[in-house]
Amino acid sequence: MAKSSTGLEENIAGLLCYILTWLSGLVFFLIEKDSKFVKFHAMQSIITFVALIIIIWIANAIPLIGGVIAGLVGLLMLVLWIILMIKAYQGEKFKLPVIGDLAEKWSA
Secondary structure, three states: OOEOOOOOEHHHHHHHHHHOOHHHHHHHHHHOOOOHHHHHHHHHHHHHHHHHHHHHHHHHOOOOOHHHHHHHHHHHHHHHHHHHHHHHHOOOOOOOOOHHHHHHHHOO
16 A cells, blocks of 8 residues: 555555544545545545534434434444444545545545
């Protein structure tokens, strides 16, 4: 795997885009100059985790079932976090439905 402009191997930088969810995605999106692979994973991290956090906030405002919905979304967030880090480390440009296409478009 090639090195990114951050000096890291692309797969390591891709993994690190997810390590602190959207925050590390934002950092890598702003500092990466060359690697489309890293920029894609950074943008996918930003879109995915910001959207899930917003959904959790909204769900928590719903009486009675909101906590359950927020808990399920939180579990989904954990599973996606692990899968996305593994796929990035393996050097795979793993695209989530809809979000992956947006990330590809916005990171170009």
